[in-house]
Amino acid sequence: MIPGMNPRDMQKAMQRMGIKQQEIDATEVVIRTTGKTLVIRSPQVVRINMMGQDSFQVSGRVEEADEAPQISGEDVQAVVQQANCSEEEAKKALEESGGDIAAAILKLQS
Numbered sequence: 001m002i003p004g005m006n007p008r009d010m011q012k013a014m015q016r017m018g019i020k021q022q023e024i025d026a027t028e029v030v031i032r033t034t035g036k037t038l039v040i041r042s043p044q045v046v047r048i049n050m051m052g053q054d055s056f057q058v059s060g061r062v063e064e065a066d067e068a069p070q071i072s073g074e075d076v077q078a079v080v081q082q083a084n085c086s087e088e089e090a091k092k093a094l095e096e097s098g099g100d101i102a103a104a105i106l107k108l109q110s
Helices: 007-016 073-083 087-096 101-109
Strands: 019-024 028-033 036-050 053-066
Touching: 007 019, 073 087, 073 101, 087 101
Parallel strands: none
Antiparallel strands: 019 036, 028 036, 036 053
16 A cells, blocks of 8 residues: 555556455465465455456465375375385385375385
8 A cells, every 4th residue: 555545545546557456255375385385374365456467465374384195004005015015115105205106106116
């Protein structure tokens, strides 16, 4: 916002320039990056459309979490049976392959 400018006048000026704003009633915003996930709880989200391009302005409390694959005991057993290896080796291969069973088996067989 421009300091000292009436919000209503600001809205009118934005409309004249073809800029549309829309508040989105979001409860959570999740951004996934390589290796981690950012979760924004109780966010304030504004969708801005300018000349056909949408952009989003997000503000709120950010929580950061490491992205670790969920590996079940069934997945470990499947790799153990297919690759003829120990459970520890199977679990390590699954972790390195991001939980992909086929990739873990291929890794252990090569």
